[in-house]
Structures are given as structure tokens and as C-alpha cells.
Amino acid sequence: MVDRACRNCHQISDSNVCPECKSMDLSDDFSGIVVIVDPEHSTIAKIMGIKKKGRYAVRIR
Numbered sequence: 001m002v003d004r005a006c007r008n009c010h011q012i013s014d015s016n017v018c019p020e021c022k023s024m025d026l027s028d029d030f031s032g033i034v035v036i037v038d039p040e041h042s043t044i045a046k047i048m049g050i051k052k053k054g055r056y057a058v059r060i061r
């Protein structure tokens, strides 16, 4: 399985459809992985607009 990052919400998954926003616009060319475990108290999550915990790509090409 290849990890892919969603260009819409930045969530990383290994499926062809983003489990978060159902977008099919995914890329396997991304860099920087952020793991959000506590989105309500995470500054990074606020900056990136993340509301759920999970793995997210910082940059997607």
C-alpha cells in the first residue's frame, strides 16, 4: 500500500478516496508528515484547519 495525501484536506491515507472529505484528488508526492493527536489543543492543527486527529501532509506537490 502506498500512502497518499489528499490535496483538499491534507489527510494521509492508503486508499484511493480520502476517508475524511471523500476527495479523489490524492497525491503520493508529498513531504512532511504531521501527526495530530489532540486537534483542539494543537497549534499546528489550528493553522492547518484540522479538526480530527490523524496523519497529515505538510506539503503536497
Ligand SMILES: [Zn+2]
Pocket: 006, 007, 008, 009, 010, 011, 018, 019, 020, 021, 022, 023
Ligand atoms: Zn481529504
